[in-house]
Amino acid sequence: MSATTDPNIMNQPVLPPMPQPERRSLLGLSRDNVGQALREIGVPEKQVRMRVGQLWHWLYVRGVQQFSDMANVSRDLRTALEQNFEIARPEIVEEQISVDGTRKWLFRFPPRGAGRPVEIETVYIPEEGRGTLCVSSQVGCTLTCTFCHTGTQRLVRNLTEGEIVGQILTAREKLGDFPDIDTPAGAIVPSEGRLVSNVVMMGMGEPLYNFDNVKQALAVASDGDGLSLSKRRITLSTSGVVPMIGRTGDEMGVMLAISLHAVRDDLRDVLVPINKKYPLEELLAACRTYPGLSNARRITFEYVMLKGVNDSLADARELVRLLKGIPAKINLIPFNPWPGTEYECSDWDQIERFADLVNEAGYASPIRTPRGRDIFAACGQLKSESERMKKGDRLALAAAVAS
Numbered sequence: 033m034s035a036t037t038d039p040n041i042m043n044q045p046v047l048p049p050m051p052q053p054e055r056r057s058l059l060g061l062s063r064d065n066v067g068q069a070l071r072e073i074g075v076p077e078k079q080v081r082m083r084v085g086q087l088w089h090w091l092y093v094r095g096v097q098q099f100s101d102m103a104n105v106s107r108d109l110r111t112a113l114e115q116n117f118e119i120a121r122p123e124i125v126e127e128q129i130s131v132d133g134t135r136k137w138l139f140r141f142p143p144r145g146a147g148r149p150v151e152i153e154t155v156y157i158p159e160e161g162r163g164t165l166c167v168s169s170q171v172g173c174t175l176t177c178t179f180c181h182t183g184t185q186r187l188v189r190n191l192t193e194g195e196i197v198g199q200i201l202t203a204r205e206k207l208g209d210f211p212d213i214d215t216p217a218g219a220i221v222p223s224e225g226r227l228v229s230n231v232v233m234m235g236m237g238e239p240l241y242n243f244d245n246v247k248q249a250l251a252v253a254s255d256g257d258g259l260s261l262s263k264r265r266i267t268l269s270t271s272g273v274v275p276m277i278g279r280t281g282d283e284m285g286v287m288l289a290i291s292l293h294a295v296r297d298d299l300r301d302v303l304v305p306i307n308k309k310y311p312l313e314e315l316l317a318a319c320r321t322y323p324g325l326s327n328a329r330r331i332t333f334e335y336v337m338l339k340g341v342n343d344s345l346a347d348a349r350e351l352v353r354l355l356k357g358i359p360a361k362i363n364l365i366p367f368n369p370w371p372g373t374e375y376e377c378s379d380w381d382q383i384e385r386f387a388d389l390v391n392e393a394g395y396a397s398p399i400r401t402p403r404g405r406d407i408f409a410a411c412g413q414l415k416s417e418s419e420r421m422k423k424g425d426r427l428a429l430a431a432a433v434a435s
């Protein structure tokens with residue numbers, strides 16, 4: 033008897049579909065953990081190393097997105113991989129391209145456990161000799177730096193190592209930075225070399241509050257047989273989580289940037305409130321002993337220029353005094369206003385006077401030209417789309433672009 037003619041079955045309530053068990057992502061895992069995953073699905077021990085190498089190559093050198101495209105992996109193993117694991121990248125909700133070539137992607141990641149899908153932003157900044165990808169480490173942020181738009185969005189969760197690596201892979205795919213993918217016609221990209229040559233952990237979130245996942249993701253990003261980014265081209269930017277700074281140098285070995293923005297504790301307590309916990313003296317002491325610090329491996333100090341707040345020449349002199357003895361670069365960042373902020377960008381003449389004083393003291397202190405302002409992609413402007421819509425920012429953006 034067919035199911036549809038069985039009266040007992042006809043009378044049964046329709047049950048919701050069984051929830052599918054979450055497949056574990058292999059993205060961002062260490063080689064050891066990928067090997068362990070393969071053992072768990074029955075790959076013989078003597079094949080594990082070779083299979084890990086194959087997977088690594090397909091994922092990070094060729095940039096494939098499906099196990100079925102891994103041509104030199106046996107069909108049986110591809111099927112087993114498909115049934116047990118995933119290598120999915122984030123969904124691209126929106127891609128915005130600035131007139132200056134800067135790209136901003138709104139990425140959505142699926143729920144983890146009982147959570148909800150989450151959205152973050154990732155930004156690509158092309159320049160003459162390099163392409164920099166600004167990567168997020170958290171959804172939202174617990175810190176409330178008052179000049180930063182992201183800081184107005186509450187923390188939802190940390191991103192996993194796979195979600196951090198997924199941002200790099202998806203950006204490379206969209207830019208045509210993998211061997212079998214073409215760069216979109218008309219895209220503004222570096223004229224030679226890799227299209228994503230640098231990664232900065234400067235997007236949404238405080239990376240040192242997600243230390244383990246960031247560390248693992250950056251290990252994958254710098255693996256010489258995969259994404260192969262030099263650690264000198266990876267920069268982690270922190271608001272000043274002092275106890276983790278030494279570990280960052282020892283365990284990650286990447287370049288360090290500090291969101292400094294003020295030279296007095298009373299002002300930094302307001303602009304970067306983590307300063308109340310780790311004041312300037314402690315922060316700069318941690319910088320002086322940053323592992324690997326040298327003239328060739330300088331710390332970058334980020335300094336946002338806020339009109340009438342931190343941009344006096346006395347501030348510039350104090351900045352020079354504070355950083356004495358630290359191999360340092362100073363990035364002066366013209367403030368990028370966002371709807372609702374109380375701050376204004378310093379006048380350009382004042383920024384130049386400030387820069388001259390710092391330059392005369394021997395610091396290379398470029399004024400960072402604002403990028404991607406028309407798509408809200410500049411420093412401190414990142415937010416998830418849902419948060420942006422809540423605040424009505426898109427209307428303000430539309431008005432700003434139209435004016």
Ligand code: SF4
Binds near residue numbers: 173237291
């Ligand atoms: S500047 Fe960084 S640490 Fe501060 S609120 Fe913004 S995202 Fe968070």
